[in-house]
Amino acid sequence: MSAGQAFHQGEKIRMEEGKLIVPDQPIIPFVEGDGTGRDIWRASQRVFDAAVEKAYGGKRKIHWLEVMAGEKAFQQTGNWLPEETLTAFREYLVGIKGPLTTPVGGGIRSLNVALRKALDLYVCLRPVRYFKGVPSPVRRPEDVDMVIFRENTEDIYTGIEFELGTEANERFKALLSEHFPQEYQKIRFPKTAAFSLKPISKEGTHRLVRAALRYALQYKRRSVTLVHKGNIMKFTEGAFRNWGYELAEQEFGDQVYTWAQWERTKAVKGEEAANAEQDAALKAGKLLVKDVIADIVFQQTITRARDFDVLATMNLNGDYLSDALAAQVGGIGIAPGGNINYDTGHAVFEATHGTAPKYADKDMVNPGSVILSGEMMFRYLGWNEAADLIIRGMEGAISAKTVTYDFHRLMEDATLLKCSEFGDAVIHHMDD
Numbered sequence: 001m002s003a004g005q006a007f008h009q010g011e012k013i014r015m016e017e018g019k020l021i022v023p024d025q026p027i028i029p030f031v032e033g034d035g036t037g038r039d040i041w042r043a044s045q046r047v048f049d050a051a052v053e054k055a056y057g058g059k060r061k062i063h064w065l066e067v068m069a070g071e072k073a074f075q076q077t078g079n080w081l082p083e084e085t086l087t088a089f090r091e092y093l094v095g096i097k098g099p100l101t102t103p104v105g106g107g108i109r110s111l112n113v114a115l116r117k118a119l120d121l122y123v124c125l126r127p128v129r130y131f132k133g134v135p136s137p138v139r140r141p142e143d144v145d146m147v148i149f150r151e152n153t154e155d156i157y158t159g160i161e162f163e164l165g166t167e168a169n170e171r172f173k174a175l176l177s178e179h180f181p182q183e184y185q186k187i188r189f190p191k192t193a194a195f196s197l198k199p200i201s202k203e204g205t206h207r208l209v210r211a212a213l214r215y216a217l218q219y220k221r222r223s224v225t226l227v228h229k230g231n232i233m234k235f236t237e238g239a240f241r242n243w244g245y246e247l248a249e250q251e252f253g254d255q256v257y258t259w260a261q262w263e264r265t266k267a268v269k270g271e272e273a274a275n276a277e278q279d280a281a282l283k284a285g286k287l288l289v290k291d292v293i294a295d296i297v298f299q300q301t302i303t304r305a306r307d308f309d310v311l312a313t314m315n316l317n318g319d320y321l322s323d324a325l326a327a328q329v330g331g332i333g334i335a336p337g338g339n340i341n342y343d344t345g346h347a348v349f350e351a352t353h354g355t356a357p358k359y360a361d362k363d364m365v366n367p368g369s370v371i372l373s374g375e376m377m378f379r380y381l382g383w384n385e386a387a388d389l390i391i392r393g394m395e396g397a398i399s400a401k402t403v404t405y406d407f408h409r410l411m412e413d414a415t416l417l418k419c420s421e422f423g424d425a426v427i428h429h430m431d432d
């Protein structure tokens with residue numbers, strides 16, 4: 001059904017004066033996704049409808065609107081990401097999607113990235129929390145309670161690349177050697193080098209860090225950590241850190257204490273004075289804004305998880321970090337997310353994982369990531385009662401040890417469920 005068809009029941013979600021207006025019968029567009037997306041969507045949609053029905057007894061209802069993207073769209077329309085799909089997500093403001101396949105080393109560019117860019121969904125929000133009973137490779141998974149704010153529209157995901165052997169690559173190299181001879185000299189094997197460009201802007205950094213800080217202050221989190229590889233990429237990743245501190249001090253000065261402030265005090269008054277200043281600020285309830293280099297963050301989030309809370313990252317670092325952190329709390333089968341523009345209200349919720357093609361149509365994988373992405377969507381809509389039921393259902397199914405293969409292989413005495421059966425178990429445990 002097309003986005004604009006007037007006879008579709010339900011109403012549009014709107015944004016008015018910076019506030020989301022959610023009717024009781026909203027139209028929500030969804031993409032089921034490629035590969036395992038099909039199985040996962042079927043299970044998840046049942047969970048969402050059950051949660052809404054149980055929470056509101058018929059007063060509220062979602063009118064699902066299927067929109068096409070990926071393989072299904074290509075088969076049916078010859079287009080991987082039809083304009084109608086973008087129009088639907090634009091018009092109805094809030095949607096949800098399954099994973100879409102991106103070929104490696106050639107072929108189409110990521111449809112996921114294209115959607116994020118088209119709707120300017122500049123925050124990729126990925127909470128990482130522990131559910132009791134989930135199998136984990138670390139000793140204290142309950143210490144993991146982090147929220148990733150990943151920049152979603154810049155970085156190497158911009159897709160400006162020059163492939164070896166193409167005329168564009170030769171022209172790009174000629175431009176470098178003519179206009180930037182010193183930089184050109186640094187290329188180890190210029191004859192066989194390909195290139196990717198990495199734009200990182202002050203504007204893009206500011207809006208991402210602003211969103212992370214607002215979230216941290218609203219939910220009374222302990223800290224926001226800026227993640228970067230600024231020692232090596234000084235003017236992109238290093239600038240991300242500097243602009244992040246700048247924004248924090250300029251816009252949230254009376255509510256935060258930054259490590260940039262600590263450095264300045266140390267330079268003038270010494271380390272002891274800087275430590276005392278930080279202690280006093282934290283005692284006064286200020287939010288700590290700090291930074292970490294992107295390699296050590298992968299170690300420290302494991303060895304001292306409690307030191308990390310909200311993490312603000314550029315696009316690639318956040319992509320890596322989301323899968324890595326998910327491993328500590330049960331893996332990618334239970335890692336939700338949302339792509340959000342807090343200014344326009346547009347949001348598309350989706351799992352952190354991909355299409356896992358080897359499991360496609362086997363009714364086997366964990367639908368938990370999409371189910372929890374729906375939970376995030378309900379909270380975004382203010383439907384907290386439905387969201388709470390989903391959490392209760394997930395907790396109940398996991399603590400009853402009725403789980404899909406990914407958890408089953410790591411748990412003792414668990415019952416192996418199919419993807420669809422896990423959805424049923426979540427619904428069943430909503431009544432716990």
Ligand SMILES: NC(=O)C1=CN([C@@H]2O[C@H](COP(=O)(O)OP(=O)(O)OC[C@H]3O[C@@H](n4cnc5c(N)ncnc54)[C@H](OP(=O)(O)O)[C@@H]3O)[C@@H](O)[C@H]2O)C=CC1
Pocket residue numbers: 036098099100101102103112332333334350351352353354355356357365366367368369406
């Ligand atoms: N937002 C999106 O749409 C995303 C799309 N992708 C795309 O997906 C495709 C495949 O990517 P790939 O790198 O293989 O990553 P995937 O996340 O698709 O799969 C990697 C592994 O993660 C585990 N896994 C994934 N999903 C689940 C699940 N629901 N339940 C349990 N385990 C799960 C499986 O592990 P095991 O083998 O151990 O069982 C699987 O083999 C690529 O084309 C990629 O571009 C990737 C990420 C995000």
Ligand SMILES: O=C(O)CCC(=O)C(=O)O
Pocket residue numbers: 100101102110111112113319352354
């Ligand atoms: O777009 C893709 O295929 C991969 C995206 C991805 O890995 C992510 O957003 O986490």
Ligand SMILES: [Mg+2]
Pocket residue numbers: 319320323352
């Ligand atoms: Mg990823």
